[in-house]
Amino acid sequence: MPNFNGQMGLCDWGCSVGLNLIMLHDYLVCVCFMIMCVVGGVLVLIVPKAGFFSGGIHFRNVYRENTLELWWTIIPIFMIIIMGYPSFVQLYAMGMNDKPKFTTVKVTGHQWYWSYEYQVDFNSLFSSLGVTKGGEGLQFINEGGEHSLPELLISYDSYTMSVSEGDLDPGFRYGQYVDYPMVLPGNSNIEVKVTSADVIHCWTIHGLGVKMDAVPGRVNASHLSNLRPGYTGWGGCSEMCGLNHWQMSAEVEVLSQEDFALWALVWLYSDLTDSD
Numbered sequence: 290m291p292n293f294n295g296q297m298g299l300c301d302w303g304c305s306v307g308l309n310l311i312m313l314h315d316y317l318v319c320v321c322f323m324i325m326c327v328v329g330g331v332l333v334l335i336v337p338k339a340g341f342f343s344g345g346i347h348f349r350n351v352y353r354e355n356t357l358e359l360w361w362t363i364i365p366i367f368m369i370i371i372m373g374y375p376s377f378v379q380l381y382a383m384g385m386n387d388k389p390k391f392t393t394v395k396v397t398g399h400q401w402y403w404s405y406e407y408q409v410d411f412n413s414l415f416s417s418l419g420v421t422k423g424g425e426g427l428q429f430i431n432e433g434g435e436h437s438l439p440e441l442l443i444s445y446d447s448y449t450m451s452v453s454e455g456d457l458d459p460g461f462r463y464g465q466y467v468d469y470p471m472v473l474p475g476n477s478n479i480e481v482k483v484t485s486a487d488v489i490h491c492w493t494i495h496g497l498g499v500k501m502d503a504v505p506g507r508v509n510a511s512h513l514s515n516l517r518p519g520y521t522g523w524g525g526c527s528e529m530c531g532l533n534h535w536q537m538s539a540e541v542e543v544l545s546q547e548d549f550a551l552w553a554l555v556w557l558y559s560d561l562t563d564s565d
């Protein structure tokens with residue numbers, strides 16, 4: 290689908306579900322176009338002959354015509370199957386994904402911001418990068434002596450950036466950019482668990498194919514597989530949740546695994562320096 294400067298077509302995709310949804314959409318548009326051509330063609334052929342001044346349709350050619358009835362029953366059934374089957378395949382792929390996950394991100398909706406929480410296991414991250422050999426723990430040294438690298442809990446709030454009118458730069462996505470986006474490692478699979486701290490929200494990132502209700506007291510899970518490094522996607526809250534609903538923009542950045550490791554190390558460094 291042509292994408293003219295992001296103004297036409299669907300938005301950029303960031304994981305396999307996002308890409309598959311775009312391909313499903315394009316496929317269904319093609320099928321709909323063919324249906325439109327056939328129905329439109331029949332109309333163009335029939336309507337001029339059915340006009341008041343043309344004597345109407347000769348129903349003797351249609352009435353009790355068994356072969357014709359058979360085909361106008363079979364062809365729509367066939368159309369439903371070729372449109373429905375890929376849609377159900379995609380639905381199951383979104384809901385029943387048991388690929389091994391790099392980590393689980395907890396997304397909590399608040400009035401009116403998102404908070405993200407996840408645990409980064411440095412040992413598995415560095416061994417998948419080839420920095421350390423399997424089984425060999427990584428060590429870091431501070432003033433207190435040597436420690437093995439911990440599992441780091443990264444937890445932060447994400448607010449939509451507000452810019453006063455005069456300071457808007459061209460290309461600034463007003464109401465979409467956030468101060469701290471969700472950061473994910475590319476070429477990996479992530480589980481996202483969505484919940485809410487107050488009212489019902491809905492965490493939506495279009496390019497990832499996620500629109501997951503955030504319900505207080507419940508946890509809904511979504512699976513993101515084969516995240517594409519370099520992807521930045523925007524979405525927000527899709528459930529009318531109060532006055533500043535529009536300010537609940539959500540932004541996801543997918544980094545390469547090396548950059549993700551650096552990003553996590555910056556968190557680790559700031560945690561260590563804060564605790565001193």
Ligand SMILES: [Cu+2]
Binds near residue numbers: 398489491537
């Ligand atoms: Cu909301």
